[in-house]
Amino acid sequence: MQLSENAKLTAKLLALAGSMLVFAVFIMPPLYDAFCDITGLNGKTGDRYEAVPAAVDSHRKVKVQFVASQNESMPWDFRPSVVSMTVHPGEPVDTVFLARNPTTRDMVGQAIPSLVPFKAANYFHKTECFCFNQQTLKAGESAELPLRFIVDPDLPPGVNTITLSYTLFDVTEKFTRNLNNKNADSEREG
Amino acid sequence: MAHGPKPGFSRWLYTTNHKDIGSMYLWFSFTMFLLGGCMALVIRAELFEPGLQIVQPEFFNQMTTMHGLIMVFGAVMPAFVGLANWMIPMMIGAPDMALPRMNNWSFWILPFAFAMLASTLFMDGGAPNFGWTFYAPLSTEYAPPSTTFFIFSIHIMGASSIMGAINIIATILNMRAPGMTLMKMPLFVWTWLITAYLLIAVMPVLAGVVTMMLMDIHFGTSFFSAAGGGDPVLFQHVFWFFGHPEVYIMILPAFGIISAIIPTFARKPLFGYSSMVYATASIAFLSFIVWAHHMFTVGMPVAGELFFMYATMLIAVPTGVKVFNWVTTMFRGSMTFETPMLFAIAFVILFTIGGFSGLMLAIAPADFQYHDTYFVVAHFHYVLVPGAIFSITAGVYYWLPKWTGNMYNETMGKVHFWLAFIGLNVTFFPMHFVGLAGMPRRIPDYSLQFADFNQIASMGAFLFGAAQIVFLFNVIRTVMGGKKATDEVWDNPEGLEWTVPSPAPYHTFSTPPAVR
Numbered sequence: 001m002q003l004s005e006n007a008k009l010t011a012k013l014l015a016l017a018g019s020m021l022v023f024a025v026f027i028m029p030p031l032y033d034a035f036c037d038i039t040g041l042n043g044k045t046g047d048r049y050e051a052v053p054a055a056v057d058s059h060r061k062v063k064v065q066f067v068a069s070q071n072e073s074m075p076w077d078f079r080p081s082v083v084s085m086t087v088h089p090g091e092p093v094d095t096v097f098l099a100r101n102p103t104t105r106d107m108v109g110q111a112i113p114s115l116v117p118f119k120a121a122n123y124f125h126k127t128e129c130f131c132f133n134q135q136t137l138k139a140g141e142s143a144e145l146p147l148r149f150i151v152d153p154d155l156p157p158g159v160n161t162i163t164l165s166y167t168l169f170d171v172t173e174k175f176t177r178n179l180n181n182k183n184a185d186s187e188r189e190g
Numbered sequence: 191m192a193h194g195p196k197p198g199f200s201r202w203l204y205t206t207n208h209k210d211i212g213s214m215y216l217w218f219s220f221t222m223f224l225l226g227g228c229m230a231l232v233i234r235a236e237l238f239e240p241g242l243q244i245v246q247p248e249f250f251n252q253m254t255t256m257h258g259l260i261m262v263f264g265a266v267m268p269a270f271v272g273l274a275n276w277m278i279p280m281m282i283g284a285p286d287m288a289l290p291r292m293n294n295w296s297f298w299i300l301p302f303a304f305a306m307l308a309s310t311l312f313m314d315g316g317a318p319n320f321g322w323t324f325y326a327p328l329s330t331e332y333a334p335p336s337t338t339f340f341i342f343s344i345h346i347m348g349a350s351s352i353m354g355a356i357n358i359i360a361t362i363l364n365m366r367a368p369g370m371t372l373m374k375m376p377l378f379v380w381t382w383l384i385t386a387y388l389l390i391a392v393m394p395v396l397a398g399v400v401t402m403m404l405m406d407i408h409f410g411t412s413f414f415s416a417a418g419g420g421d422p423v424l425f426q427h428v429f430w431f432f433g434h435p436e437v438y439i440m441i442l443p444a445f446g447i448i449s450a451i452i453p454t455f456a457r458k459p460l461f462g463y464s465s466m467v468y469a470t471a472s473i474a475f476l477s478f479i480v481w482a483h484h485m486f487t488v489g490m491p492v493a494g495e496l497f498f499m500y501a502t503m504l505i506a507v508p509t510g511v512k513v514f515n516w517v518t519t520m521f522r523g524s525m526t527f528e529t530p531m532l533f534a535i536a537f538v539i540l541f542t543i544g545g546f547s548g549l550m551l552a553i554a555p556a557d558f559q560y561h562d563t564y565f566v567v568a569h570f571h572y573v574l575v576p577g578a579i580f581s582i583t584a585g586v587y588y589w590l591p592k593w594t595g596n597m598y599n600e601t602m603g604k605v606h607f608w609l610a611f612i613g614l615n616v617t618f619f620p621m622h623f624v625g626l627a628g629m630p631r632r633i634p635d636y637s638l639q640f641a642d643f644n645q646i647a648s649m650g651a652f653l654f655g656a657a658q659i660v661f662l663f664n665v666i667r668t669v670m671g672g673k674k675a676t677d678e679v680w681d682n683p684e685g686l687e688w689t690v691p692s693p694a695p696y697h698t699f700s701t702p703p704a705v706r
């Protein structure tokens with residue numbers, strides 16, 4: 001009797017431990033992503049935005065600044081074509097970033113956006129962005145990377161400047177490896 | 191027929207006896223304490239003067255990392271498990287632990303885990319060098335190849351802790367002598383019961399976070415890699431969700447030991463027993479909602495900063511209740527100052543200092559200044575050395591006569607205490623000052639203005655190290671012989687463990703004792 005009581009308790013405690021493991025690996029990361037999406041925390045901007053026609057608020061002006069940087073091992077030249085522009089909320093705006101692969105090998109890059117102030121993150125909509133895909137540049141090739149965005153007319157008052165920064169990562173190795181081994185590709189990729 | 195221990199080495203290899211396993215845990219822990227201590231002395235020797243003298247920065251970083259890992263997982267945690275093994279069955283009137291075979295396993299996988307961890311020092315690229323908190327991507331993209339071995343050793347340690355915790359819970363819930371109700375249990379048993387639940391809740395999270403690292407390193411996932419859509423800050427959230435409860439895992443059993451020792455030498459029952467139990471439970475609960483006080487500077491929204499700041503400060507309330515109860519227990523008691531009591535009193539005073547520096551760090555705007563400086567190092571060494579280490583030492587002196595049947599040498603014990611007490615304060619108190627003045631932690635070299643205090647700290651560290659040799663010598667001498675201890679050992683101590691002969695026979699409470 002004593003033994004089966006211990007076995008029952010052990011099973012329960014092991015189940016608790018197992019569920020905490022599942023919680024850490026499979027629940028915490030998506031939960032964190034969702035949390036950041038909702039709050040705009042960490043300056044994470046949303047995915048592709050379906051443009052809805054909205055009235056342009058031509059009385060309000062918002063300055064949008066662009067910053068481009070390379071992760072330390074990334075040799076590409078990467079910069080915005082204009083570093084700053086003034087836009088009206090509601091108006092779709094186009095701009096491009098310039099990238100060049102100066103090396104002698106074909107490479108794949110991935111740009112990761114981040115936006116400050118955080119509270120503006122949910123009011124900055126990208127309808128078209130090179131950051132939605134990986135960019136492949138052959139040796140010596142250069143490209144214009146398009147970005148089209150709309151600043152939401154509901155942008156909280158007091159936000160007059162938005163800074164959008166892109167960090168460019170070298171994902172050549174990861175990309176080729178994932179092509180070879182699709183199974184190892186996690187759903188979080190992309 | 192009462193079985194004695196088997197002769198020879200196989201006694202230790204196959205033993206399922208809680209006393210044998212407890213002793214092995216304690217010796218293992220002491221070995222790790224000395225190893226981690228030597229690493230600390232390498233660190234302090236290098237920091238004796240500004241500039242690089244003894245080691246290269248790469249090796250310095252391996253030393254800080256390994257020192258932290260070995261002390262947390264190799265010295266403090268196994269020592270508490272060892273004390274639990276020895277004392278919990280004797281305190282609740284049980285013949286042994288509930289799951290003796292698992293007990294053997296949970297101990298014997300530990301030496302392998304730490305052999306693997308230590309062997310990384312000799313591998314290509316060196317040992318892990320990213321700090322005991324192993325923040326990604328430093329520990330993934332920029333880590334030495336030995337990191338994989340580090341990850342496996344953490345898995346094994348986690349498995350060992352979880353098995354140990356299950357065993358302790360099963361013992362406490364299923365094996366108490368008739369009449370030993372929950373609210374009659376000694377506080378050491380209570381604090382361990384709660385600690386064991388903390389372990390089961392958060393060790394899997396640690397296992398999870400290192401598993402995600404493993405996948406990022408070898409299987410192309412991007413949990414913590416921004417390039418692949420992951421987020422390095424996620425690492426810190428997951429790590430500290432484990433990490434903060436972990437620091438309470440290292441202090442709750444200490445509260446239990448101190449609550450056993452102070453009443454004995456104050457010759458008064460513990461003041462506020464039930465408030466102690468509730469305070470422990472509330473500390474355990476709160477420890478799950480304060481983790482981001484380690485991350486005030488990562489860029490949280492103001493609401494988050496405020497929440498974690500107030501929640502953290504809330505922990506000071508139940509902690510204050512405990513300190514109040516210990517002081518009140520001593521108040522107007524007829525106190526004597528044997529070695530265990532000296533360590534216990536030092537615990538109360540110095541742990542409180544550590545709690546206060548914790549409160550300073552909990553002030554989010556101030557933490558922007560203190561974060562990652564030596565002030566943090568001073569804080570956590572004040573809670574861990576006089577907290578965890580002193581309580582373990584106090585417990586060893588307190589119960590050693592029961593374990594061995596011999597009294598330890600009181601003079602040597604007092605020498606140990608004063609050397610350790612002075613050494614510890616000389617080492618860690620100046621760190622408050624250099625920290626407030628802006629000296630960053632985890633650096634092998636520093637600006638000249640910090641030189642004096644660092645020199646003082648290094649001298650204190652060697653003194654503290656020397657004190658431990660006295661301890662080792664005293665324990666070995668007591669194991670070998672010495673003045674015979676009485677069954678009660680102390681003056682009218684409370685608890686079932688004092689009703690069995692000294693030394694405690696190999697099997698105790700084969701028939702349950704009567705509990706009043």
Ligand code: HEM
Nearest residue numbers: 437441483484506545548549551552561562566570573574
């Ligand atoms: C009143 C209780 C306490 C408060 C308010 C408190 C608060 C804090 C805060 C805010 C930090 C982060 C500092 C920073 O990195 O900027 C910290 C760090 C730390 N605390 Fe505490 N603490 C308390 C008690 C404890 C206890 C009891 C322990 C362990 C026994 C402990 C162990 C640590 C450790 C190990 C760190 C540093 C972790 C690292 O970055 O390596 N603390 N504490």
Ligand SMILES: [Cu+2]
Nearest residue numbers: 434437483484
């Ligand atoms: Cu904490």
